[in-house]
Amino acid sequence: MYSFHEGYQKVLGIDLDGLPNMTAGVKNLKSTKDILDLSGKTAIVTGGAMGMGFCTVNRLCEAGASVVIADVAAEYAEKNLEYLSSKGYKAKFVKTDVRYPDQIQAAVDFTVKQFGSIDILVNNAGVWNHRLLHDITEETWYEIMDINLKGTVFFVKAVAPVMETQGRGGKIVNISSIAGIPEDPAPIMLEYVASKSGVLAVTKSLVRAMKPIGVNINCVIPGGMLTPGACTTSGTEEAKNIREALPPSPVADPDEVARVVFMLTTHISDYMHGATVLVDGGCCLGM
Ligand SMILES: NC(=O)c1ccc[n+]([C@@H]2O[C@H](COP(=O)([O-])OP(=O)(O)OC[C@H]3O[C@@H](n4cnc5c(N)ncnc54)[C@H](O)[C@@H]3O)[C@@H](O)[C@H]2O)c1
Numbered sequence: 617m618y619s620f621h622e623g624y625q626k627v628l629g630i631d632l633d634g635l636p637n638m639t640a641g642v643k644n645l646k647s648t649k650d651i652l653d654l655s656g657k658t659a660i661v662t663g664g665a666m667g668m669g670f671c672t673v674n675r676l677c678e679a680g681a682s683v684v685i686a687d688v689a690a691e692y693a694e695k696n697l698e699y700l701s702s703k704g705y706k707a708k709f710v711k712t713d714v715r716y717p718d719q720i721q722a723a724v725d726f727t728v729k730q731f732g733s734i735d736i737l738v739n740n741a742g743v744w745n746h747r748l749l750h751d752i753t754e755e756t757w758y759e760i761m762d763i764n765l766k767g768t769v770f771f772v773k774a775v776a777p778v779m780e781t782q783g784r785g786g787k788i789v790n791i792s793s794i795a796g797i798p799e800d801p802a803p804i805m806l807e808y809v810a811s812k813s814g815v816l817a818v819t820k821s822l823v824r825a826m827k828p829i830g831v832n833i834n835c836v837i838p839g840g841m842l843t844p845g846a847c848t849t850s851g852t853e854e855a856k857n858i859r860e861a862l863p864p865s866p867v868a869d870p871d872e873v874a875r876v877v878f879m880l881t882t883h884i885s886d887y888m889h890g891a892t893v894l895v896d897g898g899c900c901l902g903m
Pocket of ligand 1: 662663664665666667668669686687688689712713714715739740741742743744763791792793794795837838839840841842843844845846870
């Protein structure tokens with residue numbers, strides 16, 4: 617820990633006393649292009665076969681990363697790989713059900729074998745359903761909790777040793793939801809609320825393990841997005857009626873959120889640990 621004055625001298629190598637003005641930070645300036653460049657980096661995106669996950673894959677590839685899509689939806693992933701390779705991007709698919717740690721480990725091993733490293737993980741795979749308290753069962757509870765929350769934690773557990781051994785840090789972005797914000801949880805998605813507020817909390821908790829190995833772990837909270845999942849949400853009639861009676865909320869092209877997820881995988885997040893970034897079109901402010 618340095619004092620402010622010492623920091624200028626030791627971290628930035630600048631003698632504050634000799635400075636005519638406060639332009640010290642400029643010494644370390646990287647170009648904006650370099651900050652956003654992911655050339656030579658490898659990323660895993662869970663649930664990257666469609667929706668916001670695929671938009672994120674596309675952004676990462678465009679910035680030069682090699683990307684592995686870890687998803688259960690093989691057909692969608694293969695179709696999208698055709699698109700990515702037509703653009704000259706480096707992307708692969710590994711069929712992975714994030715509920716199962718052995719499949720997560722296999723996806724990590726596959727990525728290292730294909731591309732030689734893992735620098736970025738986006739924990740995006742997610743499922744939800746509209747149900748009320750009396751509709752939930754152990755089965756629905758575990759399905760949603762296992763995919764959204766357990767999958768997130770076990771993927772972090774699997775990539776952390778790889779990132780630590782590589783010794784050049786890394787970026788992890790976990791995807792929560794406005795439904796999981798503890799102050800205003802959605803009333804008709806109990807399992808989803810629990811899983812997504814869990815994602816928020818574990819992101820902060822994991823900073824203690826990730827920061828010492830140079831990994832920035834942060835969380836994005838999307839609002840409504842028009843994705844395959846959102847357009848096909850199932851649920852009971854009763855829950856749907858409650859949902860329809862709620863005031864309308866904004867919905868976005870998923871790329872609008874994916875751009876922010878992408879940003880957190882770049883040098884932009886170098887000073888961010890355990891941050892929650894709300895990208896909801898003003899929904900939480902009632903806009
Ligand atoms: N769409 C929204 O309005 C919205 C709002 C807030 C948060 N989110 C969150 O954003 C993320 C992306 O959502 P989306 O709308 O793009 O969803 P989507 O349903 O369109 O896509 C989700 C992807 O996850 C994959 N997936 C599902 N179960 C999986 C499993 N067990 N293992 C691996 N992959 C699995 C699906 O095959 C799919 O490719 C999710 O975490 C979701 O909870 C979505």
